[in-house]
Amino acid sequence: DADVTQTPRNRITKTGKRIMLECSQTKGHDRMYWYRQDPGLGLRLIYYSFDVKDINKGEISDGYSVSRQAQAKFSLSLESAIPNQTALYFCATSDQGVADTQYFGPGTRLTVL
């Protein structure tokens, strides 16, 4: 089984809808991250969490929120989706003290019409 899983893998939604992307990991890592990837722009950090009680904004957090339900679960929500949030979204984990080498999930392709 994959160490980092994301659901759903693909989602098409309409402008204004609320969307939740979920991430689960079995690696036992404390640190979890949400990124979005757009062609030519690379990976950009949306939110990150270093433990269950820690939530931090990344460089592009506007329009997004997160919830760290447990060490193994980190969810990303789009409260009111807009077309420019169409992108590939990745969850990642890392182990404290290992130079933040990150382990990525398979990604969620989100399309907002």
Place this chain on the structure above:
Amino acid sequence: SQKIEQNSEALNIQEGKTATLTCNYTNYSPAYLQWYRQDPGRGPVFLLLIRENEKEKRKERLKVTFDTTLKQSLFHITASQPADSATYLCALESNDYKLSFGAGTTVTVRA
């Protein structure tokens, strides 16, 4: 402002040749730099990490150099194979124990 720049164009090479990718950065002082591989539709996969006090790191057919004076890392794939075709991302330690990623360089190895 902080910037990470990788080869702006895709790299097309013949099987057996060496691919060399560059990663240049400005306004970072990273203690380490990492390289990842990403296949289409999949998440990045960690390949190599090199620390600021290391000049060179090797793993099988991969070699990474790190020059903190030039603010540059070079990533080499020697004896390239079609299976090496992918996008390669460099990532730098940012502040607060986060990584910042370059946009990536797409490598295509022709048989």
